[in-house]
Amino acid sequence: MARVPIGPLEYTRRTWMRLTLLATFVFLYAPIVTLVAFSFNDSRRNIVWRGFTTKYYEKALGNSELIEAFVNSLTIALLSTLIATVLGALTALLLWRFRFPFKAGYEGAMALPIVIPEICMGVAMLAFFAKVGWPSGLPWPFSLSAIIIAHVSFSFPFVAVVVRARLAGFNQELAEAAQDLGASEWRVFWDVMVPFMRPGLVAGALLAFTLSLDDFVITFFTSGPDTVTFPVKVYSMVRFSVTPEVNAASTVLIVLTVLLTSAALWLQFRQEKKES
Amino acid sequence: MNTSGDAATTRGAPIIEISGLCKRFGDFAAVDKVDLTVERGEFFALLGPSGCGKTTLLRMLAGLDLPTEGTIRIDGQDMSLVPANRRPVNMVFQSYAVFPHMTVLDNVGYGLRIDGVAKDEIRRRAEEALDLVKLGGFGNRRPDQLSGGQRQRVALARALVKRPKVLLLDEPLSALDAKLREAMRLEMVNLQETVGITFIIVTHDQSEALSMATRIAVMDAGVVQQIAPPAELYEFPASRFVADFIGSVNMIEGRVEAAANGRIRLACPGIAAPVEMEQDRLPAVGSTAWVALRPEKIDITKEVPPEPGLNRVSGVVEEITYLGETSVYHVRVAPDLPLIKVSSANLDRVTRRAFTWEDPVHLSWTSSCGVVLDR
Numbered sequence: 001m002a003r004v005p006i007g008p009l010e011y012t013r014r015t016w017m018r019l020t021l022l023a024t025f026v027f028l029y030a031p032i033v034t035l036v037a038f039s040f041n042d043s044r045r046n047i048v049w050r051g052f053t054t055k056y057y058e059k060a061l062g063n064s065e066l067i068e069a070f071v072n073s074l075t076i077a078l079l080s081t082l083i084a085t086v087l088g089a090l091t092a093l094l095l096w097r098f099r100f101p102f103k104a105g106y107e108g109a110m111a112l113p114i115v116i117p118e119i120c121m122g123v124a125m126l127a128f129f130a131k132v133g134w135p136s137g138l139p140w141p142f143s144l145s146a147i148i149i150a151h152v153s154f155s156f157p158f159v160a161v162v163v164r165a166r167l168a169g170f171n172q173e174l175a176e177a178a179q180d181l182g183a184s185e186w187r188v189f190w191d192v193m194v195p196f197m198r199p200g201l202v203a204g205a206l207l208a209f210t211l212s213l214d215d216f217v218i219t220f221f222t223s224g225p226d227t228v229t230f231p232v233k234v235y236s237m238v239r240f241s242v243t244p245e246v247n248a249a250s251t252v253l254i255v256l257t258v259l260l261t262s263a264a265l266w267l268q269f270r271q272e273k274k275e276s
Numbered sequence: 277m278n279t280s281g282d283a284a285t286t287r288g289a290p291i292i293e294i295s296g297l298c299k300r301f302g303d304f305a306a307v308d309k310v311d312l313t314v315e316r317g318e319f320f321a322l323l324g325p326s327g328c329g330k331t332t333l334l335r336m337l338a339g340l341d342l343p344t345e346g347t348i349r350i351d352g353q354d355m356s357l358v359p360a361n362r363r364p365v366n367m368v369f370q371s372y373a374v375f376p377h378m379t380v381l382d383n384v385g386y387g388l389r390i391d392g393v394a395k396d397e398i399r400r401r402a403e404e405a406l407d408l409v410k411l412g413g414f415g416n417r418r419p420d421q422l423s424g425g426q427r428q429r430v431a432l433a434r435a436l437v438k439r440p441k442v443l444l445l446d447e448p449l450s451a452l453d454a455k456l457r458e459a460m461r462l463e464m465v466n467l468q469e470t471v472g473i474t475f476i477i478v479t480h481d482q483s484e485a486l487s488m489a490t491r492i493a494v495m496d497a498g499v500v501q502q503i504a505p506p507a508e509l510y511e512f513p514a515s516r517f518v519a520d521f522i523g524s525v526n527m528i529e530g531r532v533e534a535a536a537n538g539r540i541r542l543a544c545p546g547i548a549a550p551v552e553m554e555q556d557r558l559p560a561v562g563s564t565a566w567v568a569l570r571p572e573k574i575d576i577t578k579e580v581p582p583e584p585g586l587n588r589v590s591g592v593v594e595e596i597t598y599l600g601e602t603s604v605y606h607v608r609v610a611p612d613l614p615l616i617k618v619s620s621a622n623l624d625r626v627t628r629r630a631f632t633w634e635d636p637v638h639l640s641w642t643s644s645c646g647v648v649l650d651r
Binding site: 171173174176177178179180181182183184187191192195196 | 359362366369370371375377387438
């Protein structure tokens with residue numbers, strides 16, 4: 001049988017494309033697969049495979065410090081996502097709807113946390129909280145307040161950018177139609193604007209959540225001596241030795257984020273299918 | 277305010293009174309000192325080229341734009357500065373603006389829900405409105421499952437369900453294809469007669485306005501040029517702009533030589549004999565005027581027409597536009613005069629057409645078939 005020539009758009013049949021794809025998969029996913037696989041390794045040193053076990057999952061679950069760090073991380077992520085989403089959505093609305101002096105300047109300044117190196121943000125936050133004398137040693141969950149503020153400040157621009165992009169495609173006549181039918185500004189916002197923004201809100205919230213959950217640098221600088229988040233805790237565990245326990249805890253985190261992301265994307269997909 | 281309002285709400289008073297209405301954006305006047313009244317139950321059209329201010333005028337009626345100057349009275353009440361959500365008018369938007377996240381029934385019932393109408397009452401009235409626009413049984417569909425024409429019907433039902441005093445329509449047919457557009461014209465007229473609500477429609481399509489409206493206001497550059505019923509607008513345009521905008525027209529420039537007793541005689545460069553027209557309104561003698569002649573009112577013949585009292589001119593066929601039921605002949609009567617358009621019904625097959633390119637022809641028209649315009 002004669003070989004069918006490769007068409008101009010059939011990239012998947014080109015050798016160089018296949019090699020690129022292979023390299024991408026190897027470098028992107030091999031480490032993750034290794035991490036998950038070795039979480040079931042029956043060895044303390046975790047270098048050579050010595051047999052299957054789930055005991056490190058039990059150990060990780062029994063590690064109260066690790067669990068506490070995990071709960072802290074989730075609490076911070078949830079609260080900062082909530083605040084960042086509201087703040088980001090309102091910022092996007094402001095930028096979309098109004099014209100004011102230095103708007104371009106404001107838009108740029110708002111997006112600054114996206115481009116500023118994390119280490120600089122971390123140091124700046126540390127200096128800021130020290131300068132204003134932010135109280136430490138508060139009872140939980142107020143002990144997390146500094147970290148939450150820091151997380152909101154770097155994640156809300158992401159929400160704003162995503163929601164702003166969504167709003168660019170808004171048909172102003174929808175809002176006017178609602179108003180014409182008797183809706184006040186407030187009702188127009190809730191009945192028309194919010195449903196329209198929803199996919200952007202979901203995507204933005206998702207971004208904010210993952211950013212907060214795995215942030216290490218800024219959290220490291222803003223957490224007090226007695227508040228530990230999951231990434232910070234893992235870092236301190238790894239400093240002694242990379243045990244399968246760390247792998248197990250990380251695997252749980254990966255599964256959790258993948259599940260949450262899939263759920264959110266599925267919700268968004270369903271919404272967009274309804275609209276198109 | 278109250279007493280005068282009560283007096284004005286009696287039957288027969290105009291539903292809309294606009295006086296001295298202006299809308300300025302900086303130095304630019306989108307709507308410039310418009311005076312307009314619309315009677316109860318009228319199908320009123322605002323017609324004009326894009327950018328003439330007709331949509332701005334409609335939006336001011338809806339309350340979506342507020343006037344810079346002047347007043348709008350709806351059913352006797354001053355509504356000039358009342359926000360859109362508190363006016364007794366509803367609008368069908370150009371994009372239809374059907375809420376994508378609601379079902380058809382929820383879309384139609386939205387206005388009633390805001391008014392706090394009871395749930396089953398909303399359902400009953402929304403279904404009634406959907407029946408009215410022939411969308412009965414579509415209540416549970418989502419907007420993305422509807423065609424453009426059906427979405428427009430949803431927008432109509434949604435606006436009518438609130439029983440407004442006036443229904444405003446912004447280019448409602450412009451997004452539909454030609455066949456559907458024609459069918460919808462008739463349906464809109466029937467719908468308007470059924471519900472008895474005053475309709476005000478904005479359109480740039482003159483045939484749409486002529487076929488649907490009881491009265492038309494022609495606008496240009498923010499100013500109302502003429503308000504008249506369709507036939508009057510077509511037969512007796514008040515200005516060259518209106519004559520040119522509504523339908524097709526030949527404009528023959530001339531100087532008024534005599535004007536008395538309803539007869540006007542003009543000397544037109546390029547035409548040998550003086551042109552004689554009949555008209556009540558007489559232009560000043562010695563001024564420049566234009567004879568506006570519709571292409572279908574001019575006779576085109578091979579021989580010189582024998583009847584006396586006709587305006588005559590001879591020329592050569594330079595172009596022929598074939599339009600199916602008619603052909604338009606573009607006739608050169610003088611080297612520096614624009615071609616005169618003459619339309620003639622294709623009574624016989626086009627292969628046996630009486631005239632062809634380069635044929636010498638005679639054009640003639642009666643003195644009462646056109647108008648003489650002085651502006």
